[in-house]
Amino acid sequence: MQKKYVIGIDYGTESGRVLLVEAASGEEIATNVTAYRHGVMDEELPGGTALEADWALQHPGDYFDVLRESVPAVLQQAKVSAEDVIGLGIDFTSSTIMPLTEEGEPLCLQPDWEGNPHSWVKLWKHHAAQSEADELTKLAEERNEGFLKRYGGKASSEWMFPKILQILREAPDVFEETDLFMEAGDWVTSQLAGNMVRSSNTCGYKAFWNKEEGYPSAEFFSTLDMRLENILDTKMRGPVLSIGEKAGELTEEMARLIGLEPGIAVAVGIIDAHAGVPAVGAVNPGQLVMAMGTSTCHMLISDVEEPIKGVCGIVEDGIIPGCISYETGQVAVGDSFAWYVDQAVPDYVKKEAADAGMNVHQLLEKKAAACRPGQSGLVALDWWNGNRSVLVDAHLSGAIVGLTLATKPEEIYRALLESTAFGTKKIIESFVDAGVAVDEIFAVGGLPERNHLLMQIYADVTNREIKIANSRQTTALGAAMYAAVAAGREAGGYDSIFEAADKMARVKEETFKPIPENVRLYEELYRYYLELHDFFGQEKRALMHGLKRLKSGEAEEVLQNGVPL
Template identity: 60%
Template structure:
C-alpha cells in the first residue's frame, strides 16, 4: 500500500507553521513557517494608522491565508509528498482569537466599509481590552446564581469569546449588527477550507461557556446581562458544535487551488493550539499533564473526574482526548516575558557582548544565569507582565521584582524571571492537587523546552517533578496532523480515535529533566516568599490596579 501522510497547520501568535507527518511512523517529515506580515497590531491600524486603545491586540486574517498559500505548498515540495498521498488535514489556533465575518465567511475588516474600524479586525487571544465586560459577566453570574462559571474556576476572562463580543456591541454596535457570526479563528480557517460552518467543542467549551450536556448558558442569562445579547447564542454564535477528531468536511475546490492539495481531502474540526500538544506529546491517560511552553504557557491535565479547581480556565469533557475531562490553566506571559526583558530592558553592553560572541541576547543571559545557584541573586519576581490567567484570573495585575540593588546584574534578573514563571506553574499545580485532580506524569512541548535547558531544569527543581520532553520539534502542529489522521478515518487509512493515533504517531525524547535535591530545598524556601507576594499583591493589594487606573485616565485625557 502506498504511504499515507497528514498535514497539521499550527497558527501561533507570530507565525503559522505547517508540518507533514507519516501516518504510520509519526514525527515530522517536513515543516515550513510563514511569518504574519502584519504581526500583532497593538498601537494603530495598518493603512489608516488609526490609534488603538490600551490592552488591544489585533491581527489581520489575510496573514492566515498566506500561511495556507505558502507553507502548505512548501512542505509538499520539501518532503516530495504528492498531494494525493495526503489523507487528512488538521488545524490548531491560538485561542480565544476571534473575528466577525459576513454570511460568506469574509472578514469584515477586509471590506472597504470597515477597514478603519478596529472592532472589525481579528481580536488576538491576548486582547485584554474587554476586561470591564469580563468583570460584569463574573458579577452577574454570581448575583444570578448561575453555576456554569464553576467550570472555569469561578471567573471568566477578558480573553474569551463573550467578553470580546460584548465589547464590540458596546463600542461598535454597527460592527456587531453587520457580523453574521463571530467565530474562533480556527473555526474560520476550517470554514475557508471546507465551506462548512462548524464550531469546535474544544474552543466552544473552553472559551465560550458551552457544555456537552447543557449547551450554552440560557438565553435569560444573556438577556439579563444585556437585553441586546438575548439571542447571542442563536445568532452570532450559531453553528453545530462538533467533537475533536470529527471530520468537519472535505477540502473544497477553491481551497485545493489555494493550498496545492487535492479536493475532497478530509479536514478535521479545529482545536486550540496548546490543546493539540496533548495528542502531539502522546498524553492520552488520566493523571498526565502537558505544559505547552511558548509565548504563553498552558497547563493541560487529563482526568476521569470533573471537579471545581481554583482559577482553572476550563474543564471540558472530550475537550482534549475523547473519554476524558481536559482541564486547562495557564500563564499569559512566559516566552513573551523573557522576550520583553531582552528587547526592552537589558543594557547596551549586554547586546554588544552577545553580538561579539555571535549569540543571541537570550543565549548570553542563559549561559551566565546558569552559573548562579538558586537563591544567589537575592531576587523574587511575580510573573504577571501580561496579567494573571491562573489562579487569580485578573488581567489588571502587572509585573513585580523584589530585591533589586545597585549591584544587581542582568543575568540575575533574567534568572529571576525564569524562576517566577516556574513558581507560577507550581501554584497552579498545587491548585489541581488540592482539588483532587492528581498529576502523575508531566510532558513539556513547545519552543522553550528545546531552546533553554536552564529553564527546564528550573522547572524540574521548582516543581520537584521529572519532566519529559516531546520529541517532535513542532508538537502542536504534529498534534493537529494527528487530528487530521482521525478525521480521515480508518476507511482512508487513518485512525479510529485520538488516543490510537497519538500512541502511534507521537514520541518523547529519551532525555528527561529530573529535580536536583539540593536545588529543590532552596526553591521550596523561595516558593514560600513567592506565595507571600502572590497573595499580598494578587489577592489583597490594589496597587497594580490603581496604577493601571491612573495610566488609563491620563491616556484617555491625552487623547
C-alpha cells in the same frame, strides 16, 4: 505499502506554518511558513482608519495566503504526491472572532463595511473589550451562574462574548449586519470542508459552552443586553462537533486552491497551544502539558471535574475526547526574561556576550547555572503582566525582593527563571489539593528547546521529572494527528487520538530529573515565594492595584479630587 501523509496547519499571531507528516510514524517530512502580509493591525486598518488603544485585528485574506502558498510548498519540497495525503487539520490562536455575512464571507471584505474596525477579525490579544468582560462577570456573579465556576470565576476580554458585546455596544450596525460570529479557526475549517461547524475545543474554552448544558441561558444573555436575547439561535447557531471528529471533506474548490485531492478528511479545529497535548502523547488522566513561550499555558488531562480556583477552563471533550481537560496559565514567562534582557541588563554584559559570540540570554544562562539555589538571596514574583492563575488578577505586577548593591545581573536573571517555576508549582498544588492528580509533566515550545537551565529549575522546584517534546512544530504536529484520526484507519490513519498518539507522538529521550540537594533548597525558597504571593496577591493587593492606577494616569484625579488610591 504506499506511505500516507497528513498535513497540520498552525495559524499563529504573525504567520502560518504548514507541516507535512507521515501518518504511520509521525515523522515530520517538510514544513513551510507564510508570513501574514497584513500582520497584526493594531494602529490602523488597510484603508488608513485609525484604531484605538488595546485593539488587535487581522485580515482574513492572510489565512488563505497560508493555504495557497505553504500547502503546495511542502508537497513540492518533500516530492510527495497529493494523492498520498489523506487529511488535514488546523490549529488556531483563540479567541479570534469573525463577523460573517449570510454567504459565510468575512464582513470586513465587503466594500460597505471595510472601513469599520468592528467588521474585522478581532485577534485573541484584542483587549479593548475588558469593560464588557467585567460586566459579563458581574452579572454572572449576581445570578450565581454555574458556568462561571469553570473559568476561574472571571471572563476574559480575550474571549468571544465580551468581543461580541463590544461590537453590539460600539457598532450596533455591524452587529445587525452580521449573520454569524465564528472563531477564525472554525471558519477556516468550515471553508475547507464546505460545512459550517464549531469545535468543542474553541466553544468550550472561549464561549462558555458545556457538553451537557450547552451555552449559558438565553435569559442570561437577554439580561446582559436585550438585543442578545436570541443570539444563540441566530448569530451563534451551528452544530458543535467534538474534538477528534471529522468536520467534513475537502471541497473541490479548496482542493484546486491548495493543490490537494478533493474528498480528503478535514479535522475539527483546535486551539494552537492545545494541539501540543496529543503531540507529546499526553492523552491520559494525570498528564500535564506546559506550552512555554512568551507565556505558559498549562493543560491537564483528567477523568474528574472539580471546581478549582484560578482555572481558566474546565471542558469535557475539550482537548482529548472523553476526558476532562483543564487549562491554566502564566501570562509572562519568556516575556519577563526578555524584558530584563532588553530593558535592564547593563551594557558590559551585552559586550561580554558579543565578545563571546553568544546572545545575552545564553551568557546569562551560563553564568546563572554556576549559582546554587538561594545563593543570590533573591526571590521574585512572576506577575510582570498580571496573574492569570491562581489569583486571576490582571492588576498585579512583578517584584524582586532581596536586592543589594552586590547583586549581579545573572542572579536577577536566575531569580526570574525561578519565579516562573514557583508560579507553576503553585498551579500544580492547586490541582493536587483539589483531588485532581498530576502524575506526569511535559514541556513544549521554544523555551524548553533553548533554555536547559530553566527546565532543570522547573524539575527541581516541582520535584518532578520534566519530559520535553521532540518537535519544534508540536502544535502543527498535533493538528496533523487529528487529521489522521479524521481520515480513519481505512484511509491509512487512525480510529482514535489514543492510537495516533501511540504511533505519532514525539518526546525526547533526555528528560530533566530533580537534583535532591536543589529540591531541598528550593523548598525553603518556595516558602518565601508563598509569603510574598499571599501578601501582595491577597492581604495587600491594594498596594499593587494602587501603583497601577497611578501608572495609568489616575494620579491627576487624585490631585484634583482627592480620590483615594
